[in-house]
Amino acid sequence: MTSATSLFSPVEADLRLLSENLIQLVGTRHPILSAAAEYLFGAGGKRVRPAIVLLMSRATMLDEDITPRHRRLAEITEMIHTASLVHDDVVDEAQMRRGVPTVHSLFDNRVAILAGDFLFGQAAWYLANLDNLEVVKLLSKVIMDLPTGEIQQGVTRFDTSITLEAYLEKSYYKTASLIANSSKAAGLLSDVSRETSEHLYNYGRHWGLAFQIVDDILDFTGSADTLGKPASSDLKSGNLTAPALFALEEKPYLEVLIERKFAQEGDLEQAIALIQDSQGIKRSRELAAHHAQLAVEHLADLPPSESRQALMNMTDYVLSRLY
Template sequence: MTSATSLFSPVEADLRLLSENLIKLVGTRHPIFYEAAKHLFAAGGKRVRPAIVLLAARATMAGKEISDRHRRLAEITEMIHTASLVHDDVVDESEMRRGVPTVNSLFGNGVALLAGDFLFAQSSWYLANLDNLEVVKLLSEVIMNFATGEIQQGMTKFDPEVTIEAYLDKSYYKTASLIANSAKAAALLSDVSRETAEHLYGYGKHWGLAFQIVDDILDFTGSTSSLGKPALADISSGNLTAPALYALAEKPYLETLISRQFEKAGDLEQAIALIQDSHGIEKSRELAAHHAHLAVEHLADLPASESKQALVDMTDYVLSRMY
């Protein structure tokens, strides 16, 4: 399988600079927040979201050098993403993230929540300093969407009536919104046409949905070591994702197990077996492929470049993670 980082060659130098700047952006005035942020950023991750921002910037600059505002937007995108992970880990009571202890497991829930808030606040301040009101609106909407998605997920746990459409809405709010809006923001900073900016939004939206669907498939097919977090975490906590929702249509008894919240011994294991015996994972793979193909279609009118090709290849990378 091609690694994500091998696709980032057009923005490799940009990403190195981003990694150096992230800790500096947090600052040292608040030692506990600084330590929490240092811990988070040191844990790494693939930097997929800022890479997409930087690739979108280079793909829309027609061979010209990207601006400092593009670079700052990529840094803001990673800060917002990291802040959302801190809050997610508190809500989910997660102890591991990317193979290392979470902020809440090291510093407690109170500090973790404040650290997440601090990163959101810092990103908002740097965002305002881009002096582009439309970009500010786009990224502010993302922060609102995170909360909307988290509330939707919390309100529908162990609810077998959840539809695929509702699942995709929640996935947009929690995952795809950041990628879609930040890709569009990069295009706006490149001063391209409104139509081109909307196509970058469409690319980010469908790429983000494909990424989340694949992540949800891997919750059933991956291992804890490969995921960097516990496998089967979603289904065991009542968060019904695409494989389970598709399986419900085939396996009626699955609804009984979910509705009683796996309260009897063996319920969870039986539910997992029913999902794996259904076409749920196969149909989820088809859904991910559908959104990946839609993402590529939104790149059709961009001029040929290394960065455009990297964005196309990123969709192949997403799908390759399923196998």
């Protein structure tokens, strides 16, 4: 499997600077929040989202270096992503994230909620200071989309009538919106054409959807060690993702198990077996590959460069996580 970090060579130095800046941006005025933020930013993670922003920035600024505003956009993107993870972990009552304890399990729920709010607030402040209204609008929309996706997921738990379209919409809000809008924002800071900025948006949108679909497949095929959380946790909590939705079309008894919320002993194990015995995982892989291919097609407008090639390779990386 290709590692994400090996694809980031055009922006390797940029990412090192980003890691240093993130902790500095949080500041030390609030010791507990600063400790939580420092823990978060030091807890690993592949920095995929800011890497895509930086690669987009370099791919659209071939004749000159990227600006401090491009760098700040990448930092804002990682802040928003990290803030959303802190809140998600509280909602999901998750004890582990990326193989390390979550903020609320280390501190408590109150600190975790405040830490997430603090990071969202910091991101909004630095966003406003970019002095670009269109970019502010794009990233503000992301901050609205993230809880929208969480709410949609929450109100459709154990709902076997959810459609694939509704699943993809929720996946856009939860995952793809940030990548799509920050990719477009990077292009706007580079003064690309309106048409090119829409292509950058759609690269991020389809890349994000492919990434989420792959994540949802791994919930059935990965181990707790590789996932950094318990396997099949989505299904157990009633979050029906692509493999389950496809499996429901050919395994009628799966609906019975889900609708009674796996109340009887062995229900969850039986449901997992039904999904693995169906075409659900295969069809989900095909859906992820479809979105990955669409993402690549939206890079055709950009001139050839090392950064554009890295963005194309990022779509292969998404799919390679399955193998």
